[in-house]
Amino acid sequence: MDGVTVVVSPLLALMYDQVMALKNNGVKAEMISSMQNEEEIATIRQRLLDSDIKLLYVAPERFASFEFINFLKSLKLNFFVIDEAHCVSEWGHEFRVDYRKLNLLRENFPSTSIAAFTATATPKVAEDIIHALTLENPVEIRGKVFRKNLHISVEPREKDGRTQLLEFLKNFKNESGIVYAFSRKQTEAVAVFLHTNGIKARAFHAGLPSHVKENTFKAFVRDEIQVVVATIAFGMGIDKSNIRFVVHMNLPKTIENYYQEIGRAGRDGLDSDVLLLYSGSDVVMQREFIEQLDESPYKQNAFNKIEQMSRYATMEECRHHFIASYFEDEIENCKTACDNCTEVQGEKTDITVDAQKFLSAVYRTNQSFGQAYVIDVLRGSSVQKILDNGHDKLSVYAIGAEKSKTYWERISERLMELGALKRGEFRSLVLDNVGMRILKNDLKVSIKEERLHIKAKKEFVVHKDEDVDSEVFEKLRALRAQIAKEENKPAYIIFGDKTLKEMAKLLPKNKEAMLHVSGVGEVKFERYGEQFLELLQSIN
Secondary structure, three states, X not given: OOOEEEEXXXXXXXXXXXXXXXXXXXXXXXXXXXOOOHHHHHHHHHHHHOOOOOEEEEOHHHHHOHHHHHHHHOOOEEEEEEOOHHHHOOOOOOOOHHHHHHHHHHHHOOOOEEEEOOOOOOHHHHHHXXXXXXXXXXXXXXXXXXXXXXXXXXXXXXXXOHHHHHHHHOOOOOOEEEEEOOOHHHXXXXXXXXXXXXXXXXXXXXXXXXXXXXXHHHHHHOOOOOEEEEOHHHOOOOOOOOEEEEEEOOOOOOHHHHHHHHOOOOOOOOOEEEEEEEOHHHHHHHHHHHHOOOOOHHHHHHHHHHHHHHHHHHOOOOHHHHHHHHXXXXXXXXXXXXXXXXXOOOOEEEOHHHHHHHHHHHHHOOOOOOHHHHHHHHOOOOOHHHHHOOHHHOXXXXXXXXXXXXXXXXXXXXXXXXXXXXXXXXXXXEEOHHHHXXXXXXXXXXEEHHHHOOOOOOOOOOOOOOOOOHHHHHHHHHHHHHHHHHHOOOHHHHOOHHHHHHHHHHOOOOHHHHOOOOOOOHHHHHHHHHHHHHHHHHHO
């Protein structure tokens, strides 16, 4: 294709990583950013004018410059690519004002095609992206949400979760992963904890000096450290293909955040594991942050999103199915790739009677109040609001006084999961058809016993490729690390783990056989093939 493709990307680290990978595969790609001096930018501009660059990466802020827009007008452009396009939408989970201003692309380049990509857009967000970018009758392509190589586990967090984290990491010796934490302070504390326990880990958050973040990023992509403990500041800045695990120490604020962050694992298609540790206190903290926002549809949307995340953590059905449904994708239950589908189901308790009590309390308070108020009525609270509303006179008042607040919260969670309740105006609870059927005794309701008496599991089942000779694989990894250090490149850019594992299985003996290995093309073989063949022949 003639001309230059301009890629708009939100993070410098992400651009740097992608440009390096493209160059290593023989593609003429460059970026223009604040990381470069005037001389470097001038050289890139001249190469663009000379048609010597095929892909140019820039941040959205660059389009605030009319001079830059006019420069682009002097080039032969084939199309614009907007990466992480959910940042355009006010309904997205990472809205950015500079992305919203990208409607100027259509104004200034009316005949140049625009392609927008995101992995985390609900249909509502997708519609807003189309509107914001003024796209005319665009072709919409939606991939399947299901990542079959990601094995999902969710556990109630015990205390600070560090013991559970350490137990989980025992399964990933010398393998790369990300641990997401809620605060900057927590990232540093967890990183120190892991380092003290013999795991090469560093913290990464927005408050660190730029050179520290850059050094941590480079050490991670070059496999010099095993774990980065990060806030979401590390979210979109990584395109490392051989991440084998992602752990969340706290509940993320949205399904979109969660799906994007677990998506850092297993990008090479190999089996990878993700673990979420959660506590009710996580929801409380997130709601406190949301409460500080001005009243608006955005605030209501934020409440709904954290509630969906909470439901996901406590649910008993297929987790992959829940995520797919959230993005309005349809899949069957995964059967093999989440804890709810693979673990032997524990004892279940029939909670139909208590579910009916809860639903009846919602109904008799006119479906006008939230969960906390309904629970107060059930438990016979004498708070002034209940007395003022006369709800202490209702037949449901105090019929659940012998049960704890936490118990009733679990009942409410289960009813939300089953679709018996939904949110109405001002976050009130409203009965749905399923709820009416439960009230009429047409449906029974059960819940896992362990949810009523939370106790975290001690063992984690990790999914690995047992067909690969680990000794051969480690020797190939060592050679890759040596070459990466010599060339000052991330190790996975030389060859990904998937490629090395296939080499370890097939043990190719010549160029022809090596070119049949996934990830080895003529360019890569020209650069590295002989070194790896020599090692494999010595093993054979």
